Amino acid sequence: MTLIRSWVDTANDPSCPFPLNNLPYGVFSTSGTQPRCGVAIGDKVLDVAAMEKAGLLRLADTPLLASAVWNPLMDAGAVIWDKLRSQLMGHLAQGADTQDQVEPYQHPLSGVTMHMPFAVTEYTDFYAGRNHAQNVGSIFRGNDNALPVNWLHIPIGYNGRASSVVVSGTGVRRPWGQLKSPDQEAPVFQPCRRFDLELEMGAIVGKPSTGPVTVAEADDMIFGYVLLNDWSARDIQAWEYVPLGPFQAKATATTISPWIVTKAALAPFRATTPEREKPLLAYLEEPRPMLYNIDLRVELAPQGGTATEIARTNYTQMYYSAAQQLAHHTTSGCPMRVGDLLGSGTISGTTKDSRGSMLELSWSGKEPITLDGGETRSFLEDGDTLTLKGTCHGDGYSIGFGDCSGRILPALTDPYAR
Amino acid sequence: MTLIRSWVDTANDPSCPFPLNNLPYGVFSTSGTQPRCGVAIGDKVLDVAAMEKAGLLRLADTPLLASAVWNPLMDAGAVIWDKLRSQLMGHLAQGADTQDQVEPYQHPLSGVTMHMPFAVTEYTDFYAGRNHAQNVGSIFRGNDNALPVNWLHIPIGYNGRASSVVVSGTGVRRPWGQLKSPDQEAPVFQPCRRFDLELEMGAIVGKPSTGPVTVAEADDMIFGYVLLNDWSARDIQAWEYVPLGPFQAKATATTISPWIVTKAALAPFRATTPEREKPLLAYLEEPRPMLYNIDLRVELAPQGGTATEIARTNYTQMYYSAAQQLAHHTTSGCPMRVGDLLGSGTISGTTKDSRGSMLELSWSGKEPITLDGGETRSFLEDGDTLTLKGTCHGDGYSIGFGDCSGRILPALTDPYAR
Structure with a gap:
């Protein structure tokens, strides 16, 4: 598989751990805010909790990402897992027509605090x-x-x-x-x-x-x-x-x-x-x-x-x-x-x-x-x-x-x- | 210690496992109802979730017993544990002046289904x-x-x-x-x-x-x-x-x-x-x-x-x-x-x-x-x-x-x- 290019320039660097091919799931906070679901892309973390709230991610009738852990999304099942990945791909791919809408949801990775990405059951x-x-x-x-x-x-x-x-x-x-x-x-x-x-x-x-x-x-x-x-x-x-x-x-x-x-x-x-x-x-x-x-x-x-x-x-x-x-x-x-x-x-x-x-x-x-x-x-x-x-x-x-x-x-x- | 007598007659039988001295905590349901917190007394189970809702049990600002598990009560701490036990003692003791108010919250033990009393964390x-x-x-x-x-x-x-x-x-x-x-x-x-x-x-x-x-x-x-x-x-x-x-x-x-x-x-x-x-x-x-x-x-x-x-x-x-x-x-x-x-x-x-x-x-x-x-x-x-x-x-x-x-x-x- 080859690189899938993103409009987030830093994600296209061959040595970047977070290209569009990856889209890993974490929980982050910025100074003075609550921990929430985020996705790493290039040198940024995307506030997917806020994107879902704004209607940019449509996964289920109830919010799945307005959480300090990824468990609700996991719990929603594999069809929803695929849906999230495919919607993120659509928003972040080079030439995506939603680029302007998505850009405000980026935070520099260097400025965020990372938390436990999920609640460990056992x-x-x-x-x-x-x-x-x-x-x-x-x-x-x-x-x-x-x-x-x-x-x-x-x-x-x-x-x-x-x-x-x-x-x-x-x-x-x-x-x-x-x-x-x-x-x-x-x-x-x-x-x-x-x-x-x-x-x-x-x-x-x-x-x-x-x-x-x-x-x-x-x-x-x-x-x-x-x-x-x-x-x-x-x-x-x-x-x-x-x-x-x-x-x-x-x-x-x-x-x-x-x-x-x-x-x-x-x-x-x-x-x-x-x-x-x-x-x-x-x-x-x-x-x-x-x-x-x-x-x-x-x-x-x-x-x-x-x-x-x-x-x-x-x-x-x-x-x-x-x-x-x-x-x-x-x-x-x-x-x-x-x-x-x-x-x-x-x-x-x-x-x-x-x-x-x-x-x-x-x-x-x-x-x-x-x-x-x-x-x-x-x-x-x-x-x-x-x-x-x-x-x-x-x-x-x-x-x-x-x-x-x-x-x-x-x-x-x-x-x-x- | 001797028997503490209750107005629930069956609780005073020396062989009854659930005298007023006991007051064990379980989760029960009756036909067609949701599992909720209950306390055994004599041959009855007391619907303490409903009693708390009705104001007969006053434990904290938010309800602790409106739950299908006892974890919220446990989580509230030992002072609240004592408070619940003492309020139950007061309501169920022989001669309690709230007997008339409490009686409707009894269900025959023989007719209830018991559920897991608490969520096992580990x-x-x-x-x-x-x-x-x-x-x-x-x-x-x-x-x-x-x-x-x-x-x-x-x-x-x-x-x-x-x-x-x-x-x-x-x-x-x-x-x-x-x-x-x-x-x-x-x-x-x-x-x-x-x-x-x-x-x-x-x-x-x-x-x-x-x-x-x-x-x-x-x-x-x-x-x-x-x-x-x-x-x-x-x-x-x-x-x-x-x-x-x-x-x-x-x-x-x-x-x-x-x-x-x-x-x-x-x-x-x-x-x-x-x-x-x-x-x-x-x-x-x-x-x-x-x-x-x-x-x-x-x-x-x-x-x-x-x-x-x-x-x-x-x-x-x-x-x-x-x-x-x-x-x-x-x-x-x-x-x-x-x-x-x-x-x-x-x-x-x-x-x-x-x-x-x-x-x-x-x-x-x-x-x-x-x-x-x-x-x-x-x-x-x-x-x-x-x-x-x-x-x-x-x-x-x-x-x-x-x-x-x-x-x-x-x-x-x-x-x-x-």
């Missing part, structure tokens, strides 16, 4: 990256027992905590927690010492279900994708996770990008999952390509320092697609709802510089990495800013998600001081 | 019963390694699926799932064969938090308690739960009782947790009694047959209270919200007839139990109705939750047929 995180599972397994159980016996059959997942999902730019406070290193006799309650990031993609459920759904149906239920950083307290996790899985280690925060990139925008970048190492049960078979070719990068900037790219990989490294994960999620009859968020699991490539967590990059602290300024890192330090970036490279255009960024704030001195 | 399930953990550990890992090494230090918990929580009376469909028995070479996708119940109490969070809270603060955050049955697919669980915990095995349904019994009603029954086997870290120490003396029973009625009591135990068998669980839940900074539901974990006593799951009662199928009619059970069969009952025995009065009941519906023949 949050599930998976463990579906082949290289990540192999790396983590090797670190903890040795190379021979690295992969759990069910891993090649099930997209392993666990329920996370929706209340902890925050938008890019939110500070992330180093957590306290109960932990015990193998050499300690008894556990202690102290600030986390092995705080980590996890490079993931998040898929957003836009259509509910009440019983098991096929992989094809699951793909249709997905509204769009965000970048996702599942902050992880490795020392808390190590002590708590047997037998019922991670709990407080993953509950401090999960950061998502400010922009939801829709399935329609990503369509030209569809890619297949890697070859199966063992045949999947029929209910998990992928009837068409459901991963996406998204170039992913992680940058780490120490306090007051410049950013170093510490990892670069691609979403196609996943063994299971979000549609496969969602289909598995419904096998028990588990109802899925609009606004459910599915984390892909950490995305790591095969090389050392493509690993999506500090745990892997520093091999559990045994091989600290060196940043451009000379500092080294095993895990994250207070003041570090972590930024995930995602890009689809089209023919003469790019698709981006906006930075997914968070800065580590020091642990509270006394978490119970009031 | 659902967490714990594993905090000492005997249950010992039993399950012995079954799967042998007596010597029964208790995980962290168990006496952490109220072990995992996030469950809020969308799957249903009210008593809802049919529970036997799930399909991916499973593999040790003698099978590859996993299969089939209906669950080891479907189970779990006898639990549920605690409802009524006050939000944004950082770590103490156990005392956590106790103050709890609005009330329900009976809870965490239906569990043991064969699915066995195959999926390593390394990230139960997922689809616990996502089919969790049934709660129709009535929320408030902390105020339970206050006379407060009890301490058992003696610690190892000292707890300070953040988990219980400053006052936070368990409750609640007699718990499980009944199983086969299709067309009569009910057999298969287990009887008490909530005081828990090693950790809901307040301790909630305090631990916030250590990472995990935000808690109004409507969060915490399952206690399965409650089992020390004797064979006090075990809160079929897994334990039949010792993983090795010792099937015999029902009164002569049938045997290792796990649950289609058509079985499981009922949890909870009672606090006061001085001349009882406190109940209403039955927490669910019937097993057969698995779908083809879960993907449309």
Whole structure:
């Protein structure tokens, strides 16, 4: 697919993350105004809530965009999703006859504050990256027992905590927690010492279900994708996770990008999952390509320092697609709802510089990495800013998600001081 | 505490679960009307939504009970919780001068339909019963390694699926799932064969938090308690739960009782947790009694047959209270919200007839139990109705939750047929 030209000049720059091909959905505010639905185009955000109010967008009998979250639009169904995209295309295309009417609804992206783009109903995180599972397994159980016996059959997942999902730019406070290193006799309650990031993609459920759904149906239920950083307290996790899985280690925060990139925008970048190492049960078979070719990068900037790219990989490294994960999620009859968020699991490539967590990059602290300024890192330090970036490279255009960024704030001195 | 007498005669019967001392909160409808907030008293339900509208209950400037869920009342805070209870006491006490005004708002309990009493924001399930953990550990890992090494230090918990929580009376469909028995070479996708119940109490969070809270603060955050049955697919669980915990095995349904019994009603029954086997870290120490003396029973009625009591135990068998669980839940900074539901974990006593799951009662199928009619059970069969009952025995009065009941519906023949 090639660039679709817009009368918003900056949107036609091949390196701009927000061309007319993209049209990602976010929630923004300008100084002194309420958060509302907006769409990024070039270096602008379009106030689509106001456009709908003015009759420039006609979607349904009741307003869908006069909201501080995109859930009402998602809830309206896929026909309305298409309607919005097509009306936006019509208004923003080069030569559109409504250009004069639409222009006043633009705000410079540089001057807006971004908010959570949707209300997270429930949050599930998976463990579906082949290289990540192999790396983590090797670190903890040795190379021979690295992969759990069910891993090649099930997209392993666990329920996370929706209340902890925050938008890019939110500070992330180093957590306290109960932990015990193998050499300690008894556990202690102290600030986390092995705080980590996890490079993931998040898929957003836009259509509910009440019983098991096929992989094809699951793909249709997905509204769009965000970048996702599942902050992880490795020392808390190590002590708590047997037998019922991670709990407080993953509950401090999960950061998502400010922009939801829709399935329609990503369509030209569809890619297949890697070859199966063992045949999947029929209910998990992928009837068409459901991963996406998204170039992913992680940058780490120490306090007051410049950013170093510490990892670069691609979403196609996943063994299971979000549609496969969602289909598995419904096998028990588990109802899925609009606004459910599915984390892909950490995305790591095969090389050392493509690993999506500090745990892997520093091999559990045994091989600290060196940043451009000379500092080294095993895990994250207070003041570090972590930024995930995602890009689809089209023919003469790019698709981006906006930075997914968070800065580590020091642990509270006394978490119970009031 | 003794019975507080009401002009609703049936509420004064010592065996009635809904005396004036109780005043539990539910959501009901009568034929052709919308679900709304109600309070049980004797053999009646009081339409408190209508009473508030009529000015008989004065709580806040805006209506709190004109809702199909109790969340707005919870959200209003503990001062309003007390206000409602005290106004209801005033209206319903023997000799109340508003008796004539209140009488028209009564509906016979026998003629109403009960609905979910609150919207479940997020659902967490714990594993905090000492005997249950010992039993399950012995079954799967042998007596010597029964208790995980962290168990006496952490109220072990995992996030469950809020969308799957249903009210008593809802049919529970036997799930399909991916499973593999040790003698099978590859996993299969089939209906669950080891479907189970779990006898639990549920605690409802009524006050939000944004950082770590103490156990005392956590106790103050709890609005009330329900009976809870965490239906569990043991064969699915066995195959999926390593390394990230139960997922689809616990996502089919969790049934709660129709009535929320408030902390105020339970206050006379407060009890301490058992003696610690190892000292707890300070953040988990219980400053006052936070368990409750609640007699718990499980009944199983086969299709067309009569009910057999298969287990009887008490909530005081828990090693950790809901307040301790909630305090631990916030250590990472995990935000808690109004409507969060915490399952206690399965409650089992020390004797064979006090075990809160079929897994334990039949010792993983090795010792099937015999029902009164002569049938045997290792796990649950289609058509079985499981009922949890909870009672606090006061001085001349009882406190109940209403039955927490669910019937097993057969698995779908083809879960993907449309």
